[in-house]
Amino acid sequence: MTHTLHRIGDRGSLERDYILYALASNVELLKGNKPAYENTKELLTKFMDICFRHRPVNAGCIYPSSSPYSKTIAKGNTWEEMRQEMLDYTETLAVFDDRENLRKVIDDLRESDLGLSIVLSGVFDEVYEACEETGLTPHTVNIALGIMGKKELLPERRTLEIVTMCGHGLVSQYLAEDLVRKIRANKISVEEAAKRLGANCICGAFNTARATEILTLMVGEAHGSGECDG
Amino acid sequence: MKIDEKCIGCRACIPHCPVAAIRYEEDEGVYIEQDECVECGVCLNSEVCPAEAIYQPELSWPRVLRAVWSSVVFIHPETRTQGRGTEEMKTNDVTGRFKPGEVGFGLELGRPSTGARFEDAERVAMAVARHGVEFEPMNPLTRYLDTETGRFLDSWQGHPLDEEFRRTRVMTFIIEFKTQQEKMLDVLETIKGVAEEIDTVMSVDLITKCAENGSIPVKHILEEKGIEHYINGKTCLGFGKPAYLFKYE
Numbered sequence: 001m002t003h004t005l006h007r008i009g010d011r012g013s014l015e016r017d018y019i020l021y022a023l024a025s026n027v028e029l030l031k032g033n034k035p036a037y038e039n040t041k042e043l044l045t046k047f048m049d050i051c052f053r054h055r056p057v058n059a060g061c062i063y064p065s066s067s068p069y070s071k072t073i074a075k076g077n078t079w080e081e082m083r084q085e086m087l088d089y090t091e092t093l094a095v096f097d098d099r100e101n102l103r104k105v106i107d108d109l110r111e112s113d114l115g116l117s118i119v120l121s122g123v124f125d126e127v128y129e130a131c132e133e134t135g136l137t138p139h140t141v142n143i144a145l146g147i148m149g150k151k152e153l154l155p156e157r158r159t160l161e162i163v164t165m166c167g168h169g170l171v172s173q174y175l176a177e178d179l180v181r182k183i184r185a186n187k188i189s190v191e192e193a194a195k196r197l198g199a200n201c202i203c204g205a206f207n208t209a210r211a212t213e214i215l216t217l218m219v220g221e222a223h224g225s226g227e228c229d230g
Numbered sequence: 231m232k233i234d235e236k237c238i239g240c241r242a243c244i245p246h247c248p249v250a251a252i253r254y255e256e257d258e259g260v261y262i263e264q265d266e267c268v269e270c271g272v273c274l275n276s277e278v279c280p281a282e283a284i285y286q287p288e289l290s291w292p293r294v295l296r297a298v299w300s301s302v303v304f305i306h307p308e309t310r311t312q313g314r315g316t317e318e319m320k321t322n323d324v325t326g327r328f329k330p331g332e333v334g335f336g337l338e339l340g341r342p343s344t345g346a347r348f349e350d351a352e353r354v355a356m357a358v359a360r361h362g363v364e365f366e367p368m369n370p371l372t373r374y375l376d377t378e379t380g381r382f383l384d385s386w387q388g389h390p391l392d393e394e395f396r397r398t399r400v401m402t403f404i405i406e407f408k409t410q411q412e413k414m415l416d417v418l419e420t421i422k423g424v425a426e427e428i429d430t431v432m433s434v435d436l437i438t439k440c441a442e443n444g445s446i447p448v449k450h451i452l453e454e455k456g457i458e459h460y461i462n463g464k465t466c467l468g469f470g471k472p473a474y475l476f477k478y479e
Contacts, residue, residue: 002315002318002336002338002404002435002464004464005433005435005463005464006338006341006342006433006435006460007460007462008460009462011461014461014462017462021320023317023320023321025317025321025324025325025470026317027317027321027324027325027327027368030368036324036471036472062302062303063303064303064304065303069303070302070303106467109467109469110469113469114469115469115470115471115472116469116470117317117320117321117322117323117324117466117469117470118466118467118469118470119319119320119464119465119466119467120464120465120467121462121463121464121465122462122465123461123462124461124462124463124465125461127465128444128465131444131465131467136467136468137440137442137443137444137468138440138444138465138466138467138468139322139323139439139440139444139465139466139467139468140319140322140323140328140437140438140439140440140465140466140468141319141437141438141440141446141463141464141465141466142318142319142336142435142436142437142463142464142465143435143436143437143438143446143448143452143459143460143463144433144434144435144436144459144460144462144463145418145434145435145436145457145458145459145460146433146434146458146459146460147342147431147432147433147434148421148422148425148431148432148434149425149426149428149430149431149432150344150428150429150430150431151431153343153344153430153431154342154343154344154431155343160342160343163248163342163343164342167341168302168401169248169270169300169340169341169342169343169401169402170248170270170272170302171248172245172246172247172248172272173248173343174244174245174246174247174248174250175245175246177245178245199276200246200272200275200276202275202302202303203302
């Protein structure tokens with residue numbers, strides 16, 4: 001699915017939010033043909049080895065039909081713990097909040113020539129600039145045209161900035177609002193609240209560093225400010 | 231999901247539910263409104279309940295569809311990947327799913343935060359089907375559709391696609407299809423129109439193969455027509471091998 005698309009935010013905030021996602025296509029397998037990759041587990045592990053060399057703010061692995069079904073930095077897992085559970089169909093991704101680190105990761109991925117499909121989500125201008133600097137030509141894009149329909153059902157803008165960082169919809173707007181109240185009441189720190197939200201994101205796409213910034217803004221803003229413009 | 235008699239009424243689980251299905255009433259205590267619950271499992275997986283009172287009961291048709299479309303770890307038998315859609319543009323460097331001159335759409339009903347019912351998905355599918363779009367055959371929702379009309383089939387593998395099915399609520403659906411670039415604006419108009427008829431929201435994705443120099447072919451059309459889009463999105467970097475050999479005009 002398109003779970004790293006539709007992240008809402010101001011340019012300044014989104015410029016600290018990049019997700020790298022690796023995928024081994026299984027389309028040939030579904031057509032009854034020989035799979036395109038025979039060593040997927042090894043390739044995905046190498047992808048994550050490279051990502052972890054450059055300090056992601058969050059990262060995760062989903063292990064379908066396994067227990068535990070996912071491990072992420074936000075849940076408190078280390079790469080070593082994630083690495084031990086790797087499977088051929090493990091979903092792997094990593095989130096970066098620093099453009100320089102991002103460029104280094106892309107450079108390393110280009111050099112490693114894994115052959116996996118790799119998607120980079122982020123501000124297009126920045127992504128294109130990073131591609132140019134690392135000698136890549138963008139291949140295919142997915143553009144978010146916004147939200148249509150019954151927008152009156154949506155939470156306010158800042159809450160949307162938080163919940164759209166989990167494209168699977170597992171980070172609850174009500175939990176975000178509840179945690180803001182608890183931060184205001186000094187029952188939890190902003191950092192702990194961001195981690196608590198991130199723990200419900202199963203794949204690790206939730207940017208906990210950015211969530212800390214947004215929660216800080218929410219705590220300082222009057223309730224009800226920031227109408228959603230989709 | 232359900233809550234059993236071990237519940238101590240602390241209400242800690244209530245804010246964790248992304249679709250506000252966990253309720254509290256004086257006489258009933260804490261309970262999960264079954265028609266609203268999408269079976270995403272967040273309440274259980276968050277391990278927030280100190281009494282371990284939240285549990286996953288066995289699900290039968292059509293209720294099991296809620297878990298299929300809401301739980302991230304469920305692998306669809308058709309797509310053999312977890313999630314509600316396909317690899318879409320993520321592996322276009324290998325599959326060639328979207329070719330020059332084509333545009334892909336992903337209509338994500340219920341996203342963000344609102345949930346959606348199958349009846350909403352059918353309404354949208356029927357609207358876009360009038361343009362003769364090509365529904366993505368590997369998308370799990372497409373298997374329920376008459377792809378000519380966008381209407382649901384009468385049954386699927388012996389299961390009736392009836393009113394109860396249509397009222398089934400999930401976290402999100404993705405209707406995936408592609409069409410020729412020259413039809414893009416007409417299809418978009420239809421999407422805007424039908425969005426006003428559904429009881430939820432939808433997030434709209436537009437996919438295009440980049441030109442040989444990496445530029446985005448539809449960008450000038452969106453700008454000329456004043457169609458707003460986010461400054462951020464997804465870019466396939468073209469690392470995939472074996473690479474699909476695209477032909478450009």
